[in-house]
Amino acid sequence: MLETHNNKITPPQAVEGTPKATGDINDLLALMARLRADCPWDVKQTNHSLIPYAIEEAYELAEAVQEGDVEDIKGELGDVLLQVVFHCQIYAEKHQFDLSDVIYTLQSKLIRRHPHVFEADKLADDEAVKKRWDEIKALENAERERRGKPKRSLDNVKAGSALMQAQSLQKEASKLGFDWDGIEGAIEKLEEEIAELKQIIPADGHKPDVALKAELEKELGDCMFALVNVARKLSLDAEAATLTCVHKFKSRFGYIEAQLAQLGKSLEDSDIEEMDALWEAAKRHERSS
Known part of the structure; x- marks a missing residue:
């Protein structure tokens, strides 16, 4: 049963005309209601379709905080707030709960836990x-x-990125005895999963149909999960390792773009051979700096 303090849920009234930014939460709710009424993209969204955006905005907020630009942080916090308001609007339209219920639930939790x-x-x-x-x-x-929600052994794993959840699940399962003694078993499992993926990858130029795409996604997921297990066995954080690679890729690609600009060229003017040579130059630049 949802914790609520409202007996009747009424969706916010949409703002009329051209709104102005006021800093008032009620005006924000009215603006969101207007977007849900008149914006074709906002109208077709569902709570499930918004999930990737909520995850993306949380990561962008984390990056902004790390970089320390106050204006960027304000913008990213606003984007996170948008996700909260957007979800609440849709649930209010279904007469399930609204933003005040979410605030009430949060207040109750904070008071109870302190x-x-x-x-x-x-x-x-x-x-x-x-x-x-x-x-x-x-x-x-x-x-x-x-209330009828059974407690299971892996329920302590918190939500997060897929890599974070995979590593946490494996850690919890290991505590319960579901694990290899050493890293060899994890590596063998990774090689097994990669072999299974390679068996169903279509030839170059052939796009997979819907059924094959679903099977490829499953097998690729198995490979990723197995690789995370290798990271855990090495006492490495799979999320941190992947983020290191992401930042490294962005840095090297930025180097390629900068070098091309010095030559008066753009990425569109270049080809894979030239970009690959600059990629190797970027690696040498990293080692020398």
Whole structure:
């Protein structure tokens, strides 16, 4: 049962005319309602179709915070808030809950999980706070079970990127004895999965049909999961390793673009042979710097 303080959910009233930015949350809700009424792209979105955007915006916020540009951080926080408002608008249209219910639920959770702040439950340090937080979460999970949501062994794995979840799942499964003793088994499994993927990859120039595409996605997922397991066995963070590669790729590609610009050329004016040579030059530049 949803925690709610509303007996009747009424979607926000759409703003009329050309709105102005005011900084008022109610004006934002009215603007979102207008977009849901009149923007073709916004109209066709669903809570499920918005999931990739919510994940993307969270990562862009993290990157902005790391870079420290205050204007970018404000913009990215706004994009994250947009996802919250967008989801709430759609659920309100279905008369399930609205933004005030989300705020109410959050307030209740924060008050419930901070008895050391709001009640006579004084805790000595942050470790004690963390211990009490976990105890309260355990009580909340027990309540969820009473509501018919069974607790399973891997339910402690938090949401995150696919790599993060894969590594956390494998770590939890290992604690329960579902693991190889050494890295050899993980590497053999990776090689096995890659071989299975290679068997169904179509020849060059042949696009997979819907059924084959689904099978390729499954096999590729198995390969990724197996590779994450290798990372775990090496005590490496798969997410951090991938992010390192992403940043390295962006840096090297930026080097290619800059070198071409010095020659008065653009990426469109170049070919794969020239770009590959500059890629190797970028690698040498990294090693020398």
